[in-house]
Amino acid sequence: EVQLVESGGGLVKPGGSLRLSCAASGFTFSSYSMNWVRQAPGKGLEWVSSISSSSSYIYYADSVKGRFTISRDNAKNSLYLQMNSLRAEDTAVYYCARVDRRYYYMDVWGKGTTVTVSS
Amino acid sequence: SYVLTQPPSVSVAPGQTARITCGGNNIGSKSVHWYQQKPGQAPVLVVYDDSDRPSGIPERFSGSNSGNTATLTISRVEAGDEADYYCQVWDSSSDHPYVFGTGTKVTVL
Numbered sequence: 001e002v003q004l005v006e007s008g009g010g011l012v013k014p015g016g017s018l019r020l021s022c023a024a025s026g027f028t029f030s031s032y033s034m035n036w037v038r039q040a041p042g043k044g045l046e047w048v049s050s051i052s053s054s055s056s057y058i059y060y061a062d063s064v065k066g067r068f069t070i071s072r073d074n075a076k077n078s079l080y081l082q083m084n085s086l087r088a089e090d091t092a093v094y095y096c097a098r099v100d101r102r103y104y105y106m107d108v109w110g111k112g113t114t115v116t117v118s119s
Numbered sequence: 120s121y122v123l124t125q126p127p128s129v130s131v132a133p134g135q136t137a138r139i140t141c142g143g144n145n146i147g148s149k150s151v152h153w154y155q156q157k158p159g160q161a162p163v164l165v166v167y168d169d170s171d172r173p174s175g176i177p178e179r180f181s182g183s184n185s186g187n188t189a190t191l192t193i194s195r196v197e198a199g200d201e202a203d204y205y206c207q208v209w210d211s212s213s214d215h216p217y218v219f220g221t222g223t224k225v226t227v228l
Contacts, residue, residue: 035217037162037217037219044203044205044219044220044221044222045154045156045162045205045207045219045222046219047215047217047218047219050216050217059214059215059216059217061215062215095161095162100167103150103152103167103168103209104150104209104216104217105150105152105164105167105168105207105209106152106154106162106164106207107164107167107173109161109162109163110161111160111161112161
């Protein structure tokens with residue numbers, strides 16, 4: 001079964017750091033680009049960051065650029081998001097998603113992990 | 120960066136047809152994808168590349184795309200279709216290539 005499982009969310013103070021992980025299974029992880037997408041409470045979906053299959057291409061939303069770092073370990077079938085200098089507005093459910101290689105849609109999603117930034 | 124605009128809400132009676140629009144500059148030149156998200160759940164892809172359906176998605180879900188507007192159509196609406204719907208495109212010319220629409224809440228009356 002194709003599956004993505006996020007972990008690492010939690011409560012953190014403003015200015016703090018957190019590292020999210022996404023464990024992939026059931027498909028050849030190293031062949032796919034991967035995304036992080038977040039959703040603040042009561043808000044819409046926001047693309048956060050993207051990494052290509054070999055980590056050659058990395059993109060960030062302006063809202064997280066310079067604070068978040070996306071990475072992957074293809075040997076471990078894992079995707080990561082290092083989040084530093086966290087702000088209250090980073091509070092959200094964070095999803096990892098697999099990206100289709102031709103049309104760039106997200107066809108597999110994890111259930112999400114919740115990040116709460118609060119003092 | 121590229122902007123996608125959706126109506127905040129659409130209401131439809133059971134058995135009728137719901138149409139959700141997604142507006143963007145010359146969106147007809149892009150490939151548009153649609154996601155359904157129910158409360159407390161992750162998004163689910165319901166239409167990709169304007170009008171194709173993933174396996175397991177009912178034929179009641181269809182899409183079209185032309186000019187400055189893409190449309191997701193849900194025929195013979197059921198209570199279970201009540202959800203938020205988001206369009207998405209990939210903007211190849213941007214450093215922010217993945218763009219989501221603002222989202223539309225579909226309410227089944």
